[in-house]
Amino acid sequence: MKYGSGVTEPLYEVHVFCCVNQRPSTHRRGCCASKGALNMANYMCRRAMATANSKRVRINLAGCLNVCEYGPTMVIYPEGVWYRYDNDADIEEILEQHVIHGRRVERLLITPDPARLHR
Numbered sequence: 001m002k003y004g005s006g007v008t009e010p011l012y013e014v015h016v017f018c019c020v021n022q023r024p025s026t027h028r029r030g031c032c033a034s035k036g037a038l039n040m041a042n043y044m045c046r047r048a049m050a051t052a053n054s055k056r057v058r059i060n061l062a063g064c065l066n067v068c069e070y071g072p073t074m075v076i077y078p079e080g081v082w083y084r085y086d087n088d089a090d091i092e093e094i095l096e097q098h099v100i101h102g103r104r105v106e107r108l109l110i111t112p113d114p115a116r117l118h119r
């Protein structure tokens with residue numbers, strides 16, 4: 001088997017990573033899973049398959065994105081746009097506006113401060 005260089009053009013036009021990380025309820029930073037992230041991320045996967053048509057879209061479940069206080073959170077590449085969301089209606093809006101039409105959903109944007117990232 002030939003593995004190649006490991007470098008390609010982006011495989012996906014839109015690549016979404018949804019945090020579904022779970023922590024104990026006593027953890028000081030909380031977690032996205034405790035706020036329903038897994039159900040909403042799975043909903044996004046199903047809806048993306050049904051609505052993205054010919055666009056090459058990938059929705060991945062992710063571990064902690066290190067912006068827990070905003071959670072649930074996602075980041076969308078290739079631009080590196082960060083969102084927080086609360087419910088399926090927010091997911092629908094992100095799918096319709098950002099994933100399908102390439103327009104940002106201003107009201108759900110977050111801007112992580114690299115200087116304040118927890119380790």
Ligand code: FES
Nearest residue numbers: 019032064065068
């Ligand atoms: S637990 Fe979701 S960003 Fe950390």
